[in-house]
Amino acid sequence: KAKGDGRSNYRYFSPEMNANMLERIQLEQRLRRAVLQKEFCLNYQPIVTLNDHSVIGVEALIRWQDPKFGLIPPDQFIPLAEETGLIEPIGEWVLEQALIDLHSWHNKGYMINMAVNVSGRQLINGNQISFNRLISKLLKKYGIDAKYLHIEITESMLMEDREQCLHALEAIRDHGMDIYIDDFGTGYSSLSYLKSFPISVIKIDKSFVDNMLECQSDANLIKAIIMMGKSLELKLVAEGIETEEQLAFLHSLGCDFGQGYLISRPLPSYELTNLLIQRLTPTLTDEQNLEEYL
Numbered sequence: 001k002a003k004g005d006g007r008s009n010y011r012y013f014s015p016e017m018n019a020n021m022l023e024r025i026q027l028e029q030r031l032r033r034a035v036l037q038k039e040f041c042l043n044y045q046p047i048v049t050l051n052d053h054s055v056i057g058v059e060a061l062i063r064w065q066d067p068k069f070g071l072i073p074p075d076q077f078i079p080l081a082e083e084t085g086l087i088e089p090i091g092e093w094v095l096e097q098a099l100i101d102l103h104s105w106h107n108k109g110y111m112i113n114m115a116v117n118v119s120g121r122q123l124i125n126g127n128q129i130s131f132n133r134l135i136s137k138l139l140k141k142y143g144i145d146a147k148y149l150h151i152e153i154t155e156s157m158l159m160e161d162r163e164q165c166l167h168a169l170e171a172i173r174d175h176g177m178d179i180y181i182d183d184f185g186t187g188y189s190s191l192s193y194l195k196s197f198p199i200s201v202i203k204i205d206k207s208f209v210d211n212m213l214e215c216q217s218d219a220n221l222i223k224a225i226i227m228m229g230k231s232l233e234l235k236l237v238a239e240g241i242e243t244e245e246q247l248a249f250l251h252s253l254g255c256d257f258g259q260g261y262l263i264s265r266p267l268p269s270y271e272l273t274n275l276l277i278q279r280l281t282p283t284l285t286d287e288q289n290l291e292e293y294l
């Protein structure tokens with residue numbers, strides 16, 4: 001094969017762009033198959049109180065178990081799922097699996113909360129009604145009180161589609177669920193902006209926690225977020241706590257909740273069950289629970 005032969009094929013696309021497009025198309029095909037074959041699983045990361053590390057809830061984090069490539073983290077396929085609309089069936093699967101696992105923990109007497117990440121795409125452009133229907137259906141199916149289900153939506157998502165998100169979030173709130181603003185601090189929203197949404201929890205983005213002990217401006221930013229959150233009577237959760245020093249600092253600033261590798265990595269459901277058994281005393285709330293423990 002002569003060296004220059006293929007060149008005319010690349011008149012419009014560089015070899016690199018062609019490769020990227022091919023990769024993307026292949027990834028999309030594999031993702032479609034993954035949805036049909038349900039090649040996903042959820043890991044759960046505990047959310048704890050910073051004063052005594054007691055587990056108040058978990059965040060559900062999706063993983064894709066590809067037969068060929070192994071475990072693929074969400075950052076590598078959620079954006080594509082959002083672009084292609086595949087996030088809708090994936091999001092449905094996430095909600096149902098999360099509630100199945102929550103149901104089993106509640107049945108064992110661990111009355112924790114479940115925080116689920118939701119994409120804007122699941123809520124806007126007419127999807128809001130089907131989302132709320134789905135939630136009603138699933139809560140009923142698994143006999144779970146809406147107050148235990150929490151919805152996480154990123155700050156940047158709120159900024160993109162303000163009006164549509166507002167309506168969707170109000171419906172979610174009317175259902176009795178709490179709404180978290182995820183990755184807070186990265187989206188440049190203002191105080192007044194935040195006030196217009198029916199949210200109850202702010203999650204301080206990991207990037208600030210990472211640097212706050214070395215970087216004064218990040219420390220100041222965290223202080224400001226905590227003060228602002230408190231003045232709006234919101235709860236604060238710090239993400240990505242990896243050291244005792246970070247935990248102590250956040251606690252001293254008045255942040256009440258956190259999650260991170262220091263406390264626990266995201267775990268498969270059976271490992272989370274073991275963690276709950278070690279850390280929590282089950283509460284016996286009804287006869288069904290009593291029977292299981294007698």
Ligand code: C2E
Nearest residue numbers: 061062073074075078094117118119240241242260261266
């Ligand atoms: P997120 O919602 O901000 O989730 C927190 C991410 O930080 C998770 O990454 C978690 O594993 C990671 N993390 C937690 N503690 C630590 C720590 O101490 N150190 C470090 N280095 N990382 C920590 P993960 O699981 O890879 O998820 C990435 C993002 O993907 C999530 O960010 C969320 O935006 C998105 N995502 C995950 N699951 C879902 C889902 O079911 N639906 C949607 N729409 N998005 C999801």
Ligand code: MG
Nearest residue numbers: 059117152182
């Ligand atoms: Mg999250």
Ligand code: MG
Nearest residue numbers: 182183203239
């Ligand atoms: Mg986050």
Ligand code: MG
Nearest residue numbers: 183205206239
């Ligand atoms: Mg994040």
